[in-house]
Amino acid sequence: MSSAATSFDTLKATARSADPWEILGPMRRILEGKDLDYSTARILFRIVRLARKTSRAQSKNAPGAPLRLAVLAGQTSAQLAWALDLYLTASGFECELYESPFGAWRQDILNPQSGLYDFAPNVLILAPGSDAAPPPAVGASEEEVAAAIERELSGWRELWRPLAQAAIQVVQDDFVLPSLRPLGSQERNISSSPSAFYSRLNQGLRDEARGHVNIHDLDHLASWVGKRQWFDERLYHHSKQACALEAIPVYASSLAALVGALRGRSRRCLILDLDNTLWGGVIGDDGLEAIRLGQGSPEGEAFAAFQRYALSLRARGVVLAVCSKNENATARRAFEDHPDMVLRLSDIAVFVANWKDKAHNIRSIARQLELGLDAMVFVDDNPAERELVRAELPEVAVPELPEDPADYAGAIDRLRYFEAAAFTDDDTRRADYYAGNAKRAQAREASASDLEGFLAGLEMVSKIREITPLDLSRSTQLINKTNQFNLTLQRMTIAEVQQVAGDPRYLARTVRLRDRLGDNGLISVVIGRIQEDTLRLELWLMSCRVLSRGVEEALFLHLWNEAKARGLERLRGVYIPGPRNALVQDHYQHLGFTECEPDSSDPQGAKCWEFRVAAEPPQLRTFIQEEHP
């Protein structure tokens, strides 16, 4: 307790200092440590508030991406709201919060003049609680139950509609199945029981939730905590608390992870150590035969199970890499020759085994994958290596690893690094894209002297079209996580993208690219706003996995043709410098635009470029054939 108290005093002092936001690093470590109790979370939130006050007094802005978050709860929302503020601030958002007046969340949504719409949130947390959906009487007929479910669902559709129109992204809790079971073991077998009703309603909500509504699996979270711990009847009777206050930190952290994912903050690559992380023992010393892996020992089984967990992450789009202090050949041999290895070399996008320091190697892995360090999670059983990477690369997430390999997967899973806002076809294939990229890199090396020959040999075909409903998830994902080839770094929720896609005042396009070596999927998004005679390109971004392939040239030709067909006179592009998008500072110049003065509609700090449509068609050589729908 005393050491914890000291660290809080240090944090408090930092929060009062000239650099109050230096608290965020240590705070993240505390939040990622062991499960936080309510009172400690409260102390940490106070420190955040103190830092906020200090930085306001210094007229400085908080770091991080601005986020306007509304919390609408059927029960008491105060504790959930500050805990969300804590977790989101620690994960790099500059939060502004709104809570609906107690007991008035429905009115807040349905009244277009309400405080909610005044506040204009990006994201809305909707925590209705079971009281919002009373179950039918036990013994009700099948028809009555079905009617009650339909009544509920149509009520939710009504509530979601105005929120979609206001382009508000909704994160809605599902209903927690009660822990009291008057029907005993028959609870879920009888369709009129509360448990059966809520579980059917939850499924109905999931089936109906589209695009701008994301259902948060609160029932799972309550089970994970344990329902006897989750509920606190005393506090429900005392002040309508939806759950035990000790469950508030985990509740907020789960919601914050989902909100982060919706805003493009999920991590995307898992970097694994080998010795005593993927198998027991040190392969260089013990030899291939003596490492503990798979059948033969319970500990070996635990390592194999951890490998299966890593493989299941790969299957959903997390890129795997290896970073180990080993002889390269020895390390690879385990993957090639050990019969109980679950992970294969082909599962690993980048394999680094050498004797250099791991921070250096992780930097190089990030470069090769063209991912930011803030997309990386590094897992190593060795505390010294973890400390080194934390000190050298604070952007990389380095979870504490328990001593027992049986607990590895659980320790990583609970931190929700890879939380997803959606699961797209692209996710299932991402690992293969990276494999394809490795092959392309080899092909490029083979014909390095002849870039044009290489590009021509790829036989690339693009498909440029409007943002269709099927492309919404992937487009939004790309908009929120592309950091390098991104001209304006404008982030959007799926609801906002949907709105733009259907608006005739906008010209929105996606690009898909396939080539001889595989399908690259949807890799670029551009959004232009038509204002008088000008197409203002407000968003232009592209996945780095198709860098230097001529996609931007092909897309520009397409836009030029579109602008011409509409009788527009000008294309206008802006570049807004950000932390990692220097790559595209000359983008418009390269396409033949000339620099021009910013006007009142341009964001601050923007560099502006213009291309007159009447000028000669741009002389750009591309090796991409456009396929027309």
Added chain:
Amino acid sequence: MTIDPVVVHERLEAVFRRVFDDDSIVISNEMTADDVDDWDSLEHINLIIACEREFSVRFMTAEIAGLKNVGEFEAILRTKLEI
């Protein structure tokens, strides 16, 4: 294993200081919510939860709402700790 009532008093004072983030708080039997800035219904629950964790006890529903002053608070704690 019993706890010295003086220790209970000191630990309770530490809980108050932590919850209200004020190291100058000195608790006394007659002290009520009116005597402490910020001691509203929200902080009252925070106080209850912090005490439950500090002393590994559980307050009853009636006790949560019914505590009138610090003396009563401490008396209930002592009963729960069987001292």
